[in-house]
Amino acid sequence: xxxxxxxxxxxxxxxxxxxxxxxxxxxxxxxxxxxxxxxxxxxxxxxxxxxxxxxxxxxxxxxxxxxxxxxxxxxxxxxxxxxxxxxxxxxxxxxxxxxxxxxxxxxxxxxxxxxxxxxxxxxxxxxxxxxxxxxxxxxxxxxxxxxxxxxxxxxxxxxxxxxxxxxxxxxxxxxxxxxxxxxxxxxxxxxxxxxxxxxxxxxxxxxxxxxxxxxxxxxxxxxxxxxxxxxxxxxxxxxxxxxxxxxxxxxxxxxxxxxxxxxxxxxxxxxxxxxxxxxxxxxxxxxxxxxxxxxxxxxxxxxxxxxxxxxxxxxxxxxxxxxxxxxxxxxxxxxxxxxxxxxxxxxxxxxxxxxxxxxxxxxxxxxxxxxxxxxxxxxxxxxxxxxxxxxxxxxxxxxxxxxxxxxxxxxxxxxxxxxxxxxxxxxxxxxxxxxxxxxxxxxxxxxxxxxxxxxxxxxxxxxxxxxxxxxxxxxxxxxxxxxxxxxxxxxxxxxxxxxxxxxxxxxxxxxxxxxxxxxxxxxxxxxxxxxxxxxxxxxxxxxxxxxxxxxxxxxxxxxxxxxxxxxxxxxxxxxxxxxxxxxxxxxxxxxxxxxxxxxxxxxxxxxxxxxxxxxxxxxxxxxxxxxxxxxxxxxxxxxxxxxxxxxxxxxxxxxxxxxxxxxxxxxxxxxxxxxxxxxxxxxxxxxxxxxxxxxxxxxxxxxxxxxxxxxxxxxxxxxxxxxxxxxxxxxxxxxxxxxxxxxxxxxxxx
Numbered sequence: 030x031x032x033x034x035x036x037x038x039x040x041x042x043x044x045x046x047x048x049x050x051x052x053x054x055x056x057x058x059x060x061x062x063x064x065x066x067x068x069x070x071x072x073x074x075x076x077x078x079x080x081x082x083x084x085x086x087x088x089x090x091x092x093x094x095x096x097x098x099x100x101x102x103x104x105x106x107x108x109x110x111x112x113x114x115x116x117x118x119x120x121x122x123x124x125x126x127x128x129x130x131x132x133x134x135x136x137x138x139x140x141x142x143x144x145x146x147x148x149x150x151x152x153x154x155x156x157x158x159x160x161x162x163x164x165x166x167x168x169x170x171x172x173x174x175x176x177x178x179x180x181x182x183x184x185x186x187x188x189x190x191x192x193x194x195x196x197x198x199x200x201x202x203x204x205x206x207x208x209x210x211x212x213x214x215x216x217x218x219x220x221x222x223x224x225x226x227x228x229x230x231x232x233x234x235x236x237x238x239x240x241x242x243x244x245x246x247x248x249x250x251x252x253x254x255x256x257x258x259x260x261x262x263x264x265x266x267x268x269x270x271x272x273x274x275x276x277x278x279x280x281x282x283x284x285x286x287x288x289x290x291x292x293x294x295x296x297x298x299x300x301x302x303x304x305x306x307x308x309x310x311x312x313x314x315x316x317x318x319x320x321x322x323x324x325x326x327x328x329x330x331x332x333x334x335x336x337x338x339x340x341x342x343x344x345x346x347x348x349x350x351x352x353x354x355x356x357x358x359x360x361x362x363x364x365x366x367x368x369x370x371x372x373x374x375x376x377x378x379x380x381x382x383x384x385x386x387x388x389x390x391x392x393x394x395x396x397x398x399x400x401x402x403x404x405x406x407x408x409x410x411x412x413x414x415x416x417x418x419x420x421x422x423x424x425x426x427x428x429x430x431x432x433x434x435x436x437x438x439x440x441x442x443x444x445x446x447x448x449x450x451x452x453x454x455x456x457x458x459x460x461x462x463x464x465x466x467x468x469x470x471x472x473x474x475x476x477x478x479x480x481x482x483x484x485x486x487x488x489x490x491x492x493x494x495x496x497x498x499x500x501x502x503x504x505x506x507x508x509x510x511x512x513x514x515x516x517x518x519x520x521x522x523x524x525x526x527x528x529x530x531x532x533x534x535x536x537x538x539x540x541x542x543x544x545x546x547x548x549x550x551x552x553x554x555x556x557x558x559x560x561x562x563x564x565x566x567x568x569x570x571x572x573x574x575x576x577x578x579x580x581x582x583x584x585x586x587x588x589x590x591x592x593x594x595x596x597x598x599x600x601x602x603x604x605x606x607x608x609x610x611x612x613x614x615x616x617x618x619x620x621x622x623x624x625x626x627x628x629x630x631x632x633x634x635x636x637x638x639x640x641x642x643x644x645x646x647x648x649x650x651x652x653x654x655x656x657x658x659x660x661x662x663x664x665x666x667x668x669x670x671x672x673x674x675x676x677x678x679x680x681x682x683x684x685x686x687x688x689x690x691x692x693x694x695x696x697x698x699x700x701x702x703x704x705x706x707x708x709x710x711x712x713x714x715x716x717x718x719x720x721x722x723x724x725x726x727x728x729x730x731x732x733x734x735x736x737x738x739x740x741x742x743x744x745x746x747x748x749x750x751x752x753x754x755x756x757x758x759x760x761x762x763x764x765x766x767x768x769x770x771x772x773x774x775x776x777x778x779x
Contacts (some may be wrong), residue, residue, distance in 0.1 A: 058527025620736030640674025
């Protein structure tokens with residue numbers, strides 16, 4: 030035992046004496062940032078000393094300086110940053126910003142101000158410029174130059190974070206003696222950001238200035254007070270909003286007083302006090318048209334929640350006669366249609382949705398309302414279904430439902446024996462709607478020999494040419510331009526210095542300021558994946574290149590798609606899928622949608638882990654699988670979570686006749702609801718069931734998972750078909766398939 034201990038101590042001693050060059054800068058920096066010790070600090074400084082003229086040496090000094098700054102060792106941080114500056118020209122703004130902080134901490138305010146202003150002048154623009162503007166203003170205040178602080182904040186007002194920027198401006202104006210202007214800025218914070226931490230500080234400032242200004246205090250505008258109450262109601266603070274509205278009521282007159290009265294009723298509604306809302310709103314006599322329309326909307330909303338169908342329809346009629354063009358009428362029609370859609374009450378929701386798109390043909394939601402009517406006609410096998418589908422494409426060519434309309438036009442054409450028309454409708458989807466659920470279905474339909482050899486239908490071709498479709502498929506240039514290369518270089522320097530989050534922030538800032546968003550999204554995603562943050566990488570793609578799914582798969586580098594659709598935990602996932610006879614690409618698609626491969630994911634409903642298992646479900650499934658000593662935190666263990674998730678999905682599939690679509694809907698929306706939806710119609714194919722799902726979230730979920738599964742197969746599966754990607758690599762895939770799905774059959778309610 031003594032010999033073993035001696036050997037271990039010797040190994041530790043050897044490691045401690047190992048030259049800094051034996052480790053990479055990124056390793057040294059990461060270790061030091063995770064646990065700063067004198068030994069690790071010395072290793073970084075030794076690394077810098079060995080590279081006195083190289084960028085890497087300056088990066089090592091930079092990381093030590095930042096850690097010194099965090100420890101309030103201001104003089105040493107300033108010394109190291111000054112020494113690193115000549116060899117870090119690409120990060121001059123970062124050096125200046127943190128040197129300004131160090132100099133400010135040492136009370137060298139003049140020098141600190143110069144460094145902060147250098148950040149504001151930096152080219153390309155720095156991600157630190159907003160913080161530098163706030164710092165410069167604070168330094169001016171510390172130097173008793175409040176008017177300079179005000180001027181600085183006003184000059185950079187557009188880039189300041191809110192509400193912090195407005196709060197700092199109010200403080201600077203107060204310090205400069207411009208009390209009335211300061212009060213107005215405090216009011217902006219208080220009324221526009223009621224739930225922020227700054228709101229409380231602003232409230233104290235307003236109380237202080239009210240006493241100082243007395244009669245000269247600028248009164249708050251009723252619109253601002255109403256807006257604050259509205260924000261409080263929408264964010265779950267209805268009782269607080271009601272108190273503020275009651276305080277406001279005696280202070281206002283005319284239309285403003287009428288609006289306060291209406292919003293008091295709305296506060297009851299948001300507090301789920303529907304009967305109180307009705308008792309308050311019904312007897313109100315409101316002369317202003319828009320305020321009365323709002324009153325009727327909340328009256329309808331409360332009645333709808335109380336299941337008072339006749340009252341709801343009566344209020345819609347009143348809105349139609351009194352306020353035909355009001356947006357509150359549109360809101361009432363859409364929400365009422367949705368209510369009766371959930372009940373499968375076609376006799377009610379079809380006329381309501383029809384009124385919606387007829388009365389508001391140019392509103393964005395008109396397309397949604399028209400589609401719901403169109404789909405009801407299709408599902409009822411009405412003779413005008415094809416004409417309704419065509420009308421949808423003509424009236425709303427940019428609609429989200431255009432691929433669905435094209436697909437079901439194709440299905441109708443197939444059933445009528447017009448294979449040439451069907452082929453054209455499917456080709457329109459495959460060519461112009463990449464990476465969509467209906468693209469997958471259209472490709473499957475086009476594998477039919479009858480469609481492949483059919484001659485194009487001239488009437489269908491003429492119709493498609495008459496539709497003013499917007500551009501839907503996009504191709505991007507992935508060769509980085511100069512601005513993008515600069516951001517990438519800066520990002521990599523920061524990551525190598527042990528600041529991965531700063532590096533990724535640099536990339537995000539570049540995407541918003543002239544860089545190629547899709548190229549920078551790939552860079553940020555790959556950086557996140559290298560540190561194991563797969564969910565963050567996916568979010569970078571989604572956030573920085575939101576139109577990425579409009580790019581055909583073969584138009585972007587393979588690396589881009591692998592960043593957007595990663596496959597971590599592959600071994601565990603494939604093993605658990607083999608145990609349950611599941612397609613691993615299908616389950617990977619589900620995990621991507623559920624958690625984006627974040628093993629620590631926790632939803633608002635408390636679902637946990639990769640496959641988002643609820644604690645109660647986890648306990649139940651663990652008992653069935655013989656998992657001993659189950660505790661809720663164990664759901665964060667990837668392999669256990671995948672074990673439970675695959676088992677749960679398998680049970681859903683088995684209980685729903687093998688229907689992949691129904692099982693996915695149940696995974697998201699619950700099996701009881703799915704059994705109800707399955708009873709709504711005789712579905713001719715799974716796609717009809719999917720399109721009928723009344724919950725937009727669940728319908729999108731099913732379509733997205735099936736779409737994701739198709740992409741995962743095309744990227745990672747092996748088979749006879751290939752997809753050539755732009756980097757020259759090929760990805761093997763099997764013929765597109767949504768899995769072992771069967772047409773969902775009509776079920777009886779139990």
